[in-house]
Amino acid sequence: MKRSIRPDAVLVQAVIAGALSFAHLHDLAQAAGQTGWKAWAYPISVDLLLVAAWRRLRAHRSRLAWCWFLVALVASLGANIATAGFLDMEHPPALLRLGVAGWPALAFLGGTLLAHQHAAPTPDPDPAPASAPEPVSKPRAVVEVDRPQTPEPAAEISEPEPVPALPKASVTVPPALIDHARKVATEHRARTGAEIDAATLRARLGVPEDLAGAIVAQLA
Template sequence: MRAQLARVDAVLVQALIAAALSFAHIHDVATAAGQDGWKAWAYPVSVDLLLVAAWRRLRSGSGKGAAWCWFVIALAASLGANVATAGLLDLADVPAWLRILVAGWPAVAFLGGTLLAHSAPGASLAAVADEIEDQVDQEDEPEPAREPSTPVLPAIDAPPERAPVAAPVVAVPNVPVPAALVAHARKVAAEHHTRTGAPIDTPTLRARLGVPAPMAEAVAAQL
């Protein structure tokens, strides 16, 4: 147990030292490129956050291509700052191309973070829709009808007429609609109204969402 704790402590201390050194190097490069004050401290935070976001996407198992791309970009920015402060670059006379890279980094980091955080929402919505469709299909399966037993009547000349049996009323099951699907449907309806000038109808909404008809009608009722 102590040996395991010692290994964990050593790895944690090494990670903290590496993070602190990389943080300081990126700050020094940003300062040398003309980003003074709080802006110079924001650059290493931006690089580290992009690394963490890309690593979390890699661990989640979805969109690994984009995650590897942004992980390499953030890692190159961190390694580049470490190499630049090792004496290979005169920080008193930073070249113009480095100033351009430092000035353009916030836009690159914002794009990468946004894509990593909000990419591929349709996959989760499609999974929710498939699960709801399976549930609706199970609820819609009719139960086998039971044949009424015929009573034995005494032999008489004219049997009395029996009143017609009313058909049983089948209750329509309530279709559960997840809040995420309703929010997505509102965006689709707003986009359709902006493009065509008319409210979206139920068949179009069903085609856009890719859900069964009962689910589309339930979603349309909540718009």
């Protein structure tokens, strides 16, 4: 399938403007005393410096790129204006001859500086998050805690052999205690109508169990 070729107005305009600027720079260099291939090299040098400065500006907007872009632009515009009848091309001024003669060194310096200028690194649009440094763990104070000791399982204890009961020793009861106990027993009988037992007598007198039993035995 054939594609139709359509002329681009912007491209055509750029070619026409470039050709006119090229011709004006050639005429100006020739009027300033540069003949032959030298007159054709001047417009190439100016246009190349202008393009190089513009490309450096697109990559990195530095003061150096702006400076050489303005120098090349002034040289191109100056040539276009000078050839429009503002200067006598048959007898150009000495200052114009000086500028045209010094342009090669100036253009060489600008091209060298632009070529060796380091462009700033373009930042990553989606930089990977930097890994956070691992926190340094501080030593913790060791606190000793008294833990309850787990009791060891008790060893199996064999049941003790029954000890034969020993005969109870006879308990001696003081006579005064017997008299007091008799009064307590009489009061209990009058109040309840029953004889006092050893447990009740023990509670009333506050005596040991064997002593209370001995007293009840004597009161019977």
